Amino acid sequence: MTATTTRRRRRPAAITETAARTRAAATPQPPTEPAAPDDAAAAASSDGRAAEPTDETPVYAASGAFRPHVRGFGFVDLSDAADIDSCFVPPPLAEGLLEGDTVAVSFTIDDEGRATASEASVLARSRTTLFGVVERGESGLVLRVDPHLGHGRWAVKGRPREGQAVRVTVTGDRQATIEQRWADPTSADALLERIRVRHLIPTDFPTEVLAEVGQRGARRGRRGRPPQPSRRDLRDLITVTIDAPGSRDLDDALSVWPADPDGGLRVAVHIADVATQVWPGTALDAEARRAATSVYLPGWSRPMVPPALSEDALSLLPGVDRDAITVELRIAPGGEVTAADVYATRIRSDARLSYETAADVLCGRGAADVPEEVLTALRWLRTAAARLGVQRMRRGGIEARRVEPELTVRVVDGRAQQVEAEPSNPAHLLVERFMVAANEAVAAWLIARGLPGVFRVHPPPDPEAAPALETFCAAAGFHPGFGATLSPLGLAALASQLELAADETAAAVWDVLLGYLGRSQYTPDAGPHFGLASEGYLHFTSPIRRYADLTVHRIIHAFLAGERDAAAYPDPDELARLCAHINTATGVAGRAEGQMRKALWLVTLARQAAQDGPATVTGRVSGLNAKGLFVTLDASRVTGFLPARALPGRGWAPTPDALALADRAGHRIGFGEAVEAFIDSADPESGQLQLRPVRRD
Incomplete structure (x- = not known):
């Protein structure tokens, strides 16, 4: 950051990111709703232009990435300013800037250390594709850019029509050409494309990736394939998958042995062995790493690996042989996992069950089309899951259950529709308990052998969390009695109260509670997971959908294949870079899903208001x-x-x-x-x- 000539300027009453964060920290906020910043007009004069200088104030220069706010202003995250993290850009200067653009700013700093731009210019554009709506301006039809991407109006070519939603290619300074159009900007297809363009989510896979997938059978003998572990043949063991009816990317399956004379149960959690098909150094792996996660939006999904793998060759479909990595858990009558082993297997799924069918069996209603041996396995799995639940209750934390909404929104015939929400059932909880137990077991397995990993860490809340959350809950009619510090057991007790109440107030408390606890992060350093009350945790059970899980599978592969040289494993710096990338990518995917779902909701609410007043x-x-x-x-x-x-x-x-x-x-x-x-x-x-x-x- 460099200081330039001194100019006479009035100290700006700027709205800064720092101020917004200070207000947000004062009270718990909903996890998907940022605190509303002050009016942008506070940083501009009444005619919308930057304030005129009146005082002697140093003017500084720096550059960084631009972040727009939907209300017309934005921030530049400064990359070369030692003491200032971000600079507020008032509405007039924000026009024409796009999300992610590298922007040079001249700015002043007020007495509270807040920076406000007086000049801004684009050094490099971040994107070549935009989305927006055509509207009539003073000189003709113009493009109103998606407010999450930028502000201002752009000249648009390609036979624009007023009211259309369009995807455009940037051709010059605030100039664009139409590539695709939608007559109704609120149609599900238009909203979906808006979200994809906003978050740079591709619809197709690169040609070289698809070519590699098509040649996967021919390349099995080629050099470069990582060493493969020997496999145990478990194809005679009754194995089932439990998933949503429409799911094709089935990456987990379950088996169980009847209780031994001591009452111990052995459960096998089988996970698709993606590492056998996705090798390091290939275009397929590079694309999977770039994506880092499958993206699931209402009415559309983009898998991390192409459907030929995710929905076919790797999916644990019934009646076909598949390679897997299996975690075998021994669960004592009291719920303790007394032993865990990890090994490579060959399995065959005997039945594919929906959550609803599995729940019918678990609740004693039976299912006529489920074979008897599968029914028996489900009943033993029910016992094992109940034991794990007892152990989870002892240690505290939060399970996947929560107070659920009455309605949800779906895409029906290309339109957003409100439909009755399908509540979770005992089968969801059963699968969740086994997946958590397997993830914990693999984390402990890696740590015990001194192996690296991609761990999932959730730090405990700050010391002031307990009294603040106590006061908040009391205002909503709940008295958790946390004491001086917030503990996993205290958290579990509050969760139990909310589930018993199951009303709208409890639902609001849930939303704020989850936002208050914050998100877990991927890291190469093993550590506790506060929300699960786990001493060590990672993601292992969804390698078709998450690159973090695939990375863990590769580490397991190397060890099971006999690799003991540290050079065969990723080094800490490499894992740190990977974790940072995955955290960013999963955050983008989560925001995309949340924004798409909310956009569909807002369409239905606006439609109701238009029809019914x-x-x-x-x-x-x-x-x-x-x-x-x-x-x-x-x-x-x-x-x-x-x-x-x-x-x-x-x-x-x-x-x-x-x-x-x-x-x-x-x-x-x-x-x-x-x-x-x-x-x-x-x-x-x-x-x-x-x-x-x-x-x-």
């Missing part, structure tokens, strides 16, 4: 800041924002404990409280849901 919704307060309330709707769990200025009364501001807004007359609205509101606007482009209160006379 102003729509009234109910929800619970799940977050707040100085500008208003975040309200999570009861039926859908979609979160909207209710501005404080729309509330009756005056002077609304956060209370000292930051758990409510209060006006000058002493009225309060806080966490967990029920809210009835109208939908003011539902915008699938920006993902913003704006609410206004229903006023009662």
Whole structure:
């Protein structure tokens, strides 16, 4: 960062990322809803231009990557400024900048250390493809760019028509040419393409990758294939897969032996051996590493590896022989895993069951088309899963169960439709318990042998979490009694209360609780997983869908094949770079799924309002800041924002404990409280849901 000439400037009242983060940290926020920053107008004069200089203030220069905000401003993450992480870019200067662009900025720093740009210019464009909607401007038809990608209007060629959604190729400075168009910007196909362009998610695989997949049979004898371990033949062991009816990428299966004289049960968790087909140094591996994860969006998915592998050659389909890596667990009557072994196998699935069919068996309803030997295996698996559940209860943490929404949104005949949500059932919990146990066992297996790995670590919350969360829960009607520190057992006890309540307030508490706990991360350093109350954890059970799991499989392969030289394994620096990449890629995939799902919801809510008039919704307060309330709707769990200025009364501001807004007359609205509101606007482009209160006379 360099200082340039001194100019006379008025100190800007900038809205900075630092300020937004400070407000967000003051109170728990919904995990998918960022705290609303102050109005962008605070950083600009009334005519929308940057403020005129009045004081003697140093002007600095630096560069970095641009991040737009849907409300018209943005930030440049500075790569060459020693003391400033980011610089606020007010709306006039943000026009024409795109997400990820390398941008040079001149900026001033106010007395609180906040940087605001006075000039901004593009050094390098980050993307060649954009998505937006054609609208009429002052001089004709122009492109309104997806607000998640940038702001301002672009000249567009290719016979544009007003109101169309279009994917365009950038051809010059704020100039683009149409490549594909959709008559209805709110159609599911248009929304899907918007998300794919926004997050740079490809639809196809590179030609060289598909060529390698087509030649996989011919290359088996070629040099370069990693050493292969010897395999145990378990094809005579009854084996079942349990998954969603439409799933084709089946990467896990289960087997069980009846209890031994001591009551011990042996369960085999079989995982598709992807490492036999996806080799390091190939185009296939490079593409899998780039993607890092399969992407699942409503109505569409993009697998990490091509369907010829993910849905066929590697999938544990019934009646076909498959290579697998198997984790054998011995589970004592009290639920302890007393022994675990990891080895390569050859298996054959005897039955493919849906979650619903498996649940019928587990709940004693039976299933006429399930063979008797499979029924017997499921019943033993039920016993083993129940034992694991007892052990999970002893140590605490959170299982996959939670209070579920009444409705979900799906793509039906190309349109977003609200449908009744399918609740999870005992089969989901059974599979989840075995997958967690297998992942823990493999983590312990690697650590015991001094092997590297890609571990999944979830650090405990900060020391102030317990009292803050205690106060928040009390405001919503729950009293967890955490004590001085938040423990996995205390967390489990609260989760049990929420599941028993199973109402809208409990659902709102769940959403805030999960957001408050934060996300786990991939790391080469083994460590505890607080949310699961696990001493060591990783991802091993989905190598078709996750590159982290595939990396773990390759390490297991090398050890089972007799490799003892450290050079045969990835070094710590290599794993650190890989983990950073996977964390970024999985974050992008998660945001894409969340944004697509919310966009579909907003389309249905806007459609209802257009057809039936102003729509009234109910929800619970799940977050707040100085500008208003975040309200999570009861039926859908979609979160909207209710501005404080729309509330009756005056002077609304956060209370000292930051758990409510209060006006000058002493009225309060806080966490967990029920809210009835109208939908003011539902915008699938920006993902913003704006609410206004229903006023009662």
